[in-house]
Amino acid sequence: MTIDRKGRLSRRASSGHAATVFARNEATPLKPSHPQPIAIAWIHGLFGAPADWDATRAALALALTAAGMPSPQQTTIALPGHADAPGFAGISACDAGDDAGSGFADACAAVDAALLAAGAAEQRWLLCGYSMGGRLAMALAASCTADGRAALGSAAPRAPIAGVVPISAHPGLADAADRATRRAQDFARAARLATLGSEAFLAQWLALPLFAPACARFGAKALIAQRSGIDADAAAATCRALSLGWQPDLGAALAEFAIDGVVAPIAGALDPDYRAVLGALARRCGATLRVVDDAGHVLPLE
Numbered sequence: 001m002t003i004d005r006k007g008r009l010s011r012r013a014s015s016g017h018a019a020t021v022f023a024r025n026e027a028t029p030l031k032p033s034h035p036q037p038i039a040i041a042w043i044h045g046l047f048g049a050p051a052d053w054d055a056t057r058a059a060l061a062l063a064l065t066a067a068g069m070p071s072p073q074q075t076t077i078a079l080p081g082h083a084d085a086p087g088f089a090g091i092s093a094c095d096a097g098d099d100a101g102s103g104f105a106d107a108c109a110a111v112d113a114a115l116l117a118a119g120a121a122e123q124r125w126l127l128c129g130y131s132m133g134g135r136l137a138m139a140l141a142a143s144c145t146a147d148g149r150a151a152l153g154s155a156a157p158r159a160p161i162a163g164v165v166p167i168s169a170h171p172g173l174a175d176a177a178d179r180a181t182r183r184a185q186d187f188a189r190a191a192r193l194a195t196l197g198s199e200a201f202l203a204q205w206l207a208l209p210l211f212a213p214a215c216a217r218f219g220a221k222a223l224i225a226q227r228s229g230i231d232a233d234a235a236a237a238t239c240r241a242l243s244l245g246w247q248p249d250l251g252a253a254l255a256e257f258a259i260d261g262v263v264a265p266i267a268g269a270l271d272p273d274y275r276a277v278l279g280a281l282a283r284r285c286g287a288t289l290r291v292v293d294d295a296g297h298v299l300p301l302e
Helices: 012-026 050-066 104-118 132-142 146-152 176-196 198-205 209-218 220-227 232-241 251-257 272-284
Strands: 038-043 073-077 124-130 161-167 266-268 290-292
Touching: 038 050, 038 104, 038 132, 050 073, 073 104, 104 132, 104 146, 104 232, 124 132, 132 146, 132 161, 132 251, 146 251, 161 251, 161 266, 176 198, 176 232, 198 220, 198 232, 209 220, 251 272, 266 272
Parallel strands: 038 073, 038 124, 124 161, 266 290
Antiparallel strands: none
16 A cells, blocks of 8 residues: 555555455466355454455455456454454463463464355455464464464364465564563563553554554554554453464465465565565565555555
């Protein structure tokens, strides 16, 4: 997504990329003798909401229509503890060294159930996830492989997964010490969130350099107002349960998934850390990293 010279929001870059991914999946059915239609699931990030994708979904439908392609079924999935999705009861009682704190297996099962409820059995799903939602989408795709299931402690998804589009999302830390450090950081953030409440915490959160391009474009106050109604306790539990520190490096499992599926990462040009991380994932999967010009980390809005 980009902003034109008059400051208007444009989603041509991301919707065009989504159309390309859609076309590629249509050309590669799971079973050559049994083509299956594609459906798209959009998963938002921490402090986000399903409505974050409304404009992108509309832009994708227009892009596909303009390309003479049928518009697929699209559905949005809420992260645990957001919107009407159940949260992680009891996670707040765990500490950063307690394996019971990881909620990836439960979250993957919840997304899988939502996919089954949303679509017909013959549909294949393209999972498009931003930030934490992208990590969850990658975890579900990785769970299609034996190594991914072993690493995550998850079950094989029942919904057919055709591909994953990780948007500003990290595939996982390879070093155990780095994961432990990140868990401690995320548990400390979750404690501040529960103590301060969502509005005060978001003011601190958006001051991080990662969000500078979005704040410069939209203003921190507007972004805080958009998110201030979130349940702080539920979001804190999700922050602990789906910490990057619990997530193993999914690169090998995603490379295996990419043999028959699609891995199509997207990063903003103004987000160098995630450009590097997702560029490495793309190379590992034999894929191409799509970079959105003049955009930072918060691609659903930028």
